[in-house]
Amino acid sequence: MQLDMTQGRPMPIILKFFLPIFIGNMFQQFYNMVDSIIVGRYVGTKAFAAVGSTGTIMFLILGFATGLTTGFTVLTSQRFGAKDEEGIRRSVANAIILTVIVSVVMTAISLVSMKALLGLMNTPEDIFGYAYDYIIIITGGTGAVCFYNLFSSLLRAVGNSRAPLFFLVLSAILNIFLDLLLIIGFGMGVKGAAIATIASQVISAILSIIYIAVRVKMLVPKRNEWRLTSSYVRKQLGVGLPMAVQFAITASGTMIMQSAINRFGSNAIAGFNASSKIGNLLTQAFPSLGQSMATYTGQNYGKGDIDRVNQGSHVALKISLIASLAGAGLALVLLRPAIPLFLGSNVRMSSILPWAKPYTYLSIIFYMPLGILFIYRDMMQGLGYGFLPMMGGVLELGSRLVTAVLSIHFSSYLLAVAGDPAAWIVTGLFDAIAYRYVIGDVRKNLTR
Numbered sequence: 539m540q541l542d543m544t545q546g547r548p549m550p551i552i553l554k555f556f557l558p559i560f561i562g563n564m565f566q567q568f569y570n571m572v573d574s575i576i577v578g579r580y581v582g583t584k585a586f587a588a589v590g591s592t593g594t595i596m597f598l599i600l601g602f603a604t605g606l607t608t609g610f611t612v613l614t615s616q617r618f619g620a621k622d623e624e625g626i627r628r629s630v631a632n633a634i635i636l637t638v639i640v641s642v643v644m645t646a647i648s649l650v651s652m653k654a655l656l657g658l659m660n661t662p663e664d665i666f667g668y669a670y671d672y673i674i675i676i677t678g679g680t681g682a683v684c685f686y687n688l689f690s691s692l693l694r695a696v697g698n699s700r701a702p703l704f705f706l707v708l709s710a711i712l713n714i715f716l717d718l719l720l721i722i723g724f725g726m727g728v729k730g731a732a733i734a735t736i737a738s739q740v741i742s743a744i745l746s747i748i749y750i751a752v753r754v755k756m757l758v759p760k761r762n763e764w765r766l767t768s769s770y771v772r773k774q775l776g777v778g779l780p781m782a783v784q785f786a787i788t789a790s791g792t793m794i795m796q797s798a799i800n801r802f803g804s805n806a807i808a809g810f811n812a813s814s815k816i817g818n819l820l821t822q823a824f825p826s827l828g829q830s831m832a833t834y835t836g837q838n839y840g841k842g843d844i845d846r847v848n849q850g851s852h853v854a855l856k857i858s859l860i861a862s863l864a865g866a867g868l869a870l871v872l873l874r875p876a877i878p879l880f881l882g883s884n885v886r887m888s889s890i891l892p893w894a895k896p897y898t899y900l901s902i903i904f905y906m907p908l909g910i911l912f913i914y915r916d917m918m919q920g921l922g923y924g925f926l927p928m929m930g931g932v933l934e935l936g937s938r939l940v941t942a943v944l945s946i947h948f949s950s951y952l953l954a955v956a957g958d959p960a961a962w963i964v965t966g967l968f969d970a971i972a973y974r975y976v977i978g979d980v981r982k983n984l985t986r
Contacts, residue, residue, distance in 0.1 A: 540754070541697030543834045544619055544841045548850045552830055556857070558699040560826035562706040567819040569710035573731050574815060575879050576717045578808075581668075581727045587804045588661075588668030589728055590811030594796045595655055595673055598789035599648045600683050605785035606640050607633070607688040609778025612920060613770065614757075615695035615833050619840025623756055624763075630692060631759035632770045636778075637688050641681035648677035659793055660800040665807075672728040679736030686739045689746035692757055694833050701749055705742045713738040773922070780924025784915075784931035788961075791938035795957035798942040802893070802951050809893025810955060812877050817901055820868050821908060823861035827854055828912030835920030844981055851917060851973070858909030866902035873898050897955040904959040907966030914969035918976050926972040933968050934961040 543551050578586035610633035617625035652674055661669050686709075690702040713734050720730030750757050799810050831854050838846045877890055915927045938957035945953035 540618075540756075541699070543697055543837045544843060544846070548834075548846065549853045552834055552850060552853050552857075555694075555697065555699050555833065556826055556830040558703040559694070559829050560823055562699075562703040563822040563826045564819065565703075565707050565710045567815075567822055569713045571815055571819065571879075572714050573717060573735065574811070576721050577728060577731050580721055583808055584665050584804055585668045585728050587807040587811065588665035589672050589731065590815075591659070591661055591665065591796060591800060591807055592656075592669050592673040592676070593811070594789060594793040595652075595659070596676055597792060598655075598786055599644060599677050600680060601785035601789050602782045603640055603644045603680055603684045604687045605782035606778040607637050607684050608691050609781040609919065609924065610636055610688065610774045611691040611695045612777045612832065612836055612922060613773050614692055615836030615920065616840035616922070618696045619837035622840075626696070626756055627759040627763050628767055628770055629774070630757050631763045632766055632774055633688060633692070634759075635764075635766055636771070636774060637684050641684045644684075645678065645680045648680060649674065652677065659797045662800060662804055662807075665804060668728050672732045675729060675732035676735060679739065682736055682739040682743055686743040686746065689743060689750060693746070693750070693754065694829065695836070696754065696756065697833065697837070698754065699830075701746075701753075705746055705749075708745070709738040709742040712741060777919060777922055777924045780928040781919060784924075784928040787928070787931035787935045791935040791957065791961060794935075794942045795938045795954065798945045798954040798957070799951070801946065802954070805889050806893045806951060809877075809890045810897055812890065813873060813894040813897045816872055816876050817869060817898060820865040820872075821861075821905060823865070824858065824905075824909045824912040827857055827861075827909065828916035830854075831913055832916040832920040835917045839921050839980070842984055844977065844984065847917070847921075848977065851913065854913045854917075855910070858913060859906060862905035862909055865905050869898050869902050893951065896952050897958075900952070900956060901959050904962045908962040910966040911962055911969050914966075914973040918969070918973055921976055921980055923976050926976065927969070930965045930969050930972065934965045937961040937964045 541551070541555055543555065545551075574586060574589060577589050611629075614626055614629045614633070617629055653670065656666060656669055656673070686705075690705065693699075693701050716734030716737055717731055720726045720734055724730065726733070799806055831850060834850050835847050838844075838850070873894060874887075874891065877887065877894060911930070915930055918924075918927050937960040941953050941957040941960050944950070945956075
């Protein structure tokens with residue numbers, strides 16, 4: 539079901555679109571946590587630390603590819619808002635062809651560079667083998683992740699957030715089933731966890747294609763439209779490339795932060811990974827809200843209604859404030875009882891909890907700047923502006939780099955985990971200011 543976000547009161551329209559995305563992202567985090575729980579309980583603490591230590595590399599490689607494919611669909615939402623059906627189909631054809639190219643190139647680069655990346659991140663020797671086995675399979679499936687994300691983004695671009703939710707829930711259930719089968723049933727360890735993740739993405743991508751072909755005909759290009767159109771390619775790369783670079787810059791910052799944490803040993807890695815996974819689960823409202831506002835902004839920009847775009851930003855900030863307070867409270871309550879879920883009831887809490895607490899206590903203070911970061915960054919991208927959000931990514935990198943260098947210099951774990959909060963507050967402030975500039979520029983361009 540498509541949703542025209544250019545009409546009606548902004549609050550109910552945004553909430554109607556936001557809730558399925560939020561539920562879907564929560565399911566995604568849930569099955570990521572189940573991945574980790576099964577690995578931690580049935581393969582061991584070192585395997586859990588190894589899988590967690592690859593998270594930033596996954597974010598770098600898959601985030602870059604995902605940023606590109608998501609950026610490709612901004613034009614689709616703008617054409618939908620303008621009621622340009624031919625433009626919608628041509629943007630889809632361009633996006634699919636570009637995604638094929640991206641998938642091949644990114645897979646080749648990641649497979650060749652993986653051992654060097656793990657070495658650069660100071661991955662401890664006692665978990666290096668586990669980490670390599672896991673990440674090499676994950677990055678080998680880059681194409682599946684790209685196309686699953688592309689088709690989900692295309693559906694959201696035309697206001698359909700329910701179908702991606704269904705496919706995400708299905709993917710989560712399938713992933714958990716395959717985890718249990720491959721890790722426990724066949725004893726495949728971390729390799730089984732990686733295969734389960736990629737297999738579930740492949741199946742969800744295939745089902746998304748079938749759904750679009752049968753139910754959303756406006757997203758199916760005609761035979762003569764299956765070619766790259768230069769004007770569309772310029773627009774899609776103009777948004778997609780800065781989004782991808784922004785993801786890569788942000789991921790580079792988290793890799794630097796993880797590298798600093800890795801210096802404190804496998805217990806520190808396990809403690810940080812457990813607390814960060816809990817934090818990721820409790821902050822899913824923010825990326826979900828960002829995705830919602832990108833579509834809302836793109837559609838209303840396509841219509842030329844900038845006042846409505848601004849009204850939507852005010853609604854998003856109210857939702858973000860409520861999510862910040864709720865997330866902070868739940869993080870304090872859930873931290874201690876959740877750690878044994880990841881590492882088993884026999885884990886010595888005295889060896890893990892001191893490494894888990896600092897990140898949780900420090901990060902919850904800055905949940906609201908994180909929400910602001912997602913709202914304004916994604917709204918600027920929905921308006922077709924990629925450079926300023928990318929500069930926000932540079933500030934994220936700089937913030938994490940400074941805290942990591944200070945952490946290494948002073949041998950301070952607290953400074954190592956301060957990388958995320960520092961990045962959130964600096965970049966959130968920058969994005970809020972940049973959004974004001976972008977809105978002013980858009981108004982001037984529309985009145986010419």
